[in-house]
Structures are given as C-alpha cells and as structure tokens.
Amino acid sequence: MSAVQPIPARSRAQGLRTPLFLLGVAMALLSFIAMFAVGVLFANKSSPGRLVPVVAAARDIQPRELIAPAMLTVVEQPANLLPPRAVLRAADVKGYSALVPIYKGQVLTDNLVAASPDQIDESNAAYLPIPQGFVAMTLPTSELQGVAGYVAPGDYINVIVTINTQIFNQNPARTVTRTVFTSLHVIRVGPPSAAPREGLPQGLASSLTVVLSECDAQYLDWLGQNATMKYVLLSYKDYTPTAAQPDAACPSTTAPGLVGPAQVDQRWAFTKS
16 A cells, blocks of 8 residues: 655645735735725716806895896806706796895705795894995884784885874865885884784784885884874785885985974975875
C-alpha cells in the first residue's frame, strides 16, 4: 500500500492567495462603483438642469392686494431649483390675492396666494404698514356701525356720515347723508367688545385702525365728534390698492390747518342742494 504524498507548501500558498486576490478585486470594483454613483449624484445636484418658465412678482405685492397681470412677470429657472408648487402660468392666479408680502423677483407659489382674502391675517405683522408721509387713526365701531363686525385687517371701507346742517348755520336746517371717504385701508381691528359668535371667532371688534393723511385725519376726527358715522365694507373684488395718495384738497402736512364747520362744508358741500 503506497503512502499519501503531502501537498507541497508552495502549492498550498498559491491556493490561499487566489481567493484573497479575487476578494480584493471585488472590493476594489465595489468601491469604484460607489464612488461613481456618488459622483453622478453630486453632478446631478450641481448641474443647472433644464430651464422652466415660472411666474414671479414684477414688483412688491402687499397682503390682500388683488393680483393683476401688470404685477407679474415670467422668468426662467432651473427645474431642480424651483420651489414646491411654483405657479407656472399667470392665468392660474387670475382673481387671486396675496396672502403675505411677495417681493419683487420672488417666484409665486400656491401657499403665497389665495382665491379668497378671508384666509389672510395681517395681525401678526411686526409693524404697522403705514406708507411714508401718512398716519394711522383709530375709529370707534360697533355692530351696526361697522358691518356687524365683519371688517378684518386688510379690508377697505368707505365712511358715510349723516349730519344736521344746523351746525353750518343753515336755516332751515336739514339732515343730510354723504360718503366722505372711500377705500380707507384697515390695518388693524381692535379688541373684541362682545363675546365670539358664529362667523366672528374673535368677537365683535371695538375699533378699526385705518391709514390716511394727517390732514384727512383732522377732518375725520371733526366728523366723528359732530356727525353720525357708518362704515361700508368693499368687496375684495373691488379692491384697487395703489400707493396711498393724499386728497389734493387736503395735502398731507406735518402741521395741518384749522378744521371747523366752514372747512368741512366747503370740502363736502353739505349745505348745497
């Protein structure tokens, strides 16, 4: 019976090196594939991608401002850099209003606009939005005087006064009614004077703060003390907000002149037929 011949040491070493070599090649290949994948991903993120036309603001747009075509422009941006739910066509925001300030050049998105301004709340602004050269004035309001409490920050109101012409020394005197201010911008609504009820989660407001020139504020103060005032609320579809401009007959000044019956009657002609 012949003896088993031992495997030479050199052959055993070669047999062990072959699997190790193949394992090394496999690991190197996997490393190369991983690095290639990372490079492709980085290149995709850093490359500009295809350009997509989107709608952006051509000028600053204020909250509750009805968006008009002249306020918009179309710009091209890389598709991979577009904000979520960007507006792609100006027609998609026709009849919409801004929910928050939209700044010139900013791309419009669905969360910046709304079909109904009822969704807008300006009460969280850090400062009062008073145009330069104008002032804010607070007016008393009530359920019957202030549209049952439905006036909200950002709305526009007209002021109607009823006055007896006796105060203008007219004889015989009569009671007349006239709209004296239009499109006053309401920027704040005062604390509630009544408990909340359906449709009015904050209760019935006790005051309205509006923007106007200081000269107009004097006239409005005089009317508030000598006439009966009521407010009418404009439909948000009739809002035509523009940069505030003082009445030519009542320029905005730092030192307004005297306001009395003669000046009020001259401005609104209460005693005229």
